[in-house]
Ligand SMILES: Nc1ncnc2c1ncn2[C@@H]1O[C@H](COP(=O)(O)OP(=O)(O)O)[C@@H](O)[C@H]1O
């Protein structure tokens with residue numbers, strides 16, 4: 079390896095056989111490049127979905143109504159279910175001990191929010207103080223809704239960071255200013271941020287009591303969300319979540335006269351179950367990308383072996399000449415291997431670096447909810463390069479060995 | 494320099510066995526310039542390849558410069574070739590992506606000589622064959638005669654005991670052939686032992702001894718009055 083003379087000989091050979099070197103290098107470099115990109119996309123998808131999950135509390139349970147699909151006690155299917163305050167009251171009092179956070183939500187559709195000349199359409203939600211934790215939001219300025227606001231039906235509003243940027247631009251004072259929601263003045267008491275990103279930050283929250291009074295909601299609510307007290311293990315948490323949702327479902331179905339086996343009238347979204355599905359899905363995505371990646375590597379190895387085979391074949395006569403001039407078999411093997419290892423390593427690292435650079439440059443520019451921050455575990459990428467180098471060496475060894483074994487007289491006759 | 498006794502060689506092709514050399518006895522002393530003649534297929538190349546350790550005899554003994562050549566493995570054969578022999582081929586067998594200089598330096602690389610030294614030495618040999626100003630050219634930029642001169646320089650580079658040339662003028666026109674023969678004669682004049690396979694009489698007349706091969710046997714072995722190639726150029 080550290081034989082300078084041999085390096086000189088190799089460099090000479092490489093620099094005078096550019097096409098051959100380029101072709102070997104290309105198959106290796108592109109293999110590694112594709113692998114890096116694939117792994118990056120896989121990681122990006124995982125990050126993207128993970129971020130979606132972080133936008134709300136990890137163990138959140140939503141209960142929202144739908145439309146009946148079955149006839150029951152003389153009531154026709156196709157009936158729209160409307161949940162009321164007492165549904166929320168009942169489920170929360172009934173399960174007081176089990177619940178950690180809870181909030182019902184009354185949503186105002188097409189709410190126009192304006193401040194001075196600026197205005198925009200944002201989701202307006204009437205909520206309880208716990209909603210902050212259910213949504214995984216944190217305060218940038220001021221505070222969230224408190225129980226005093228709810229009890230007094232205070233005209234206060236918490237705005238998302240995106241809303242703040244849109245309406246307030248770079249105004250200095252935000253807290254204490256008044257915004258209009260569909261023509262009614264609300265005092266801004268807080269600005270929040272949400273890991274769900276801009277989509278989740280373009281909402282405003284008002285006390286649910288205020289929302290129902292001011293926007294004519296009466297006792298209507300749109301959905302309810304809860305989290306349960308933490309449990310020791312995931313399995314325990316999932317079990318108590320399932321128990322809880324079963325209970326709520328049964329209660330609501332009884333109260334709203336819904337067939338017990340009607341699955342479309344009351345819907346339950348249990349994040350813990352989703353989390354399990356998510357990790358299963360992630361496992362599959364990862365396995366898929368690894369599968370494709372490994373196939374790419376195998377294709378790379380086959381490519382390198384083929385090229386080595388062709389190279390050695392092409393060089394048979396040259397090998398014969400070298401042997402006639404005094405090259406020992408070991409030196410022929412060494413020459414072929416040295417060249418192939420050098421070329422595969424160089425190309426492998428080039429592909430690796432190109433892939434990493436591309437991910438680094440393009441990664442942050444990707445604007446979709448499904449891919450976020452695509453990165454590659456450097457060690458994984460590095461090991462694949464080494465695998466490819468070793469494979470290239472092994473692949474190069476057999477034709478080199480055979481070439482070294484050919485009698486010089488046979489090699490010299492090769493045309 | 495060379496002693497061979499009762500050399501036999503046959504080639505197997507499928508079920509048939511072709512007995513090419515049927516008991517060759519033959520000596521060459523130091524400083525000789527010998528031509529091996531015979532019609533096509535008479536086994537000239539086979540004999541030369543065995544002498545060159547590129548191929549192996551079935552039976553018989555071979556001694557080169559006092560060393561018994563037998564039970565060769567590839568490694569030892571390679572060393573002996575490098576140390577004792579220089580090859581000149583009809584089709585030159587230069588490495589096409591190497592310059593004239595690098596081609597000539599190649600046997601020295603396999604001797605383990607350092608780069609600087611081997612380049613100097615290779616340059617000296619190219620000068621000797623009159624191609625110093627062509628040293629940076631690739632083989633395909635050279636004429637046939639020039640290629641053969643490079644090949645001769647390469648054969649000489651490792652300072653071998655014996656030069657083996659298989660139809661060195663076979664691919665050249667008459668004038669160029671004589672120029673190459675002139676070079677070979679000069680090298681022989683310096684005392685180097687040279688064996689040439691040829692089927693051309695005029696070329697054979699330029700050596701000092703003609704060995705005639707027929708049906709795998711030496712039928713004639715006579716000293717000749719050497720014709721100097723230079724007179725015919
Ligand atoms: N590797 C081989 N396998 C089978 N037959 C061969 C081989 N090499 C040479 N021959 C045969 O041996 C005979 C002698 O060949 P060769 O020594 O090349 O003759 P020459 O050089 O005198 O023309 C020819 O008939 C040739 O076909």
Ligand SMILES: [Mg+2]
Nearest residue numbers: 537538539659
């Ligand atoms: Mg022949």
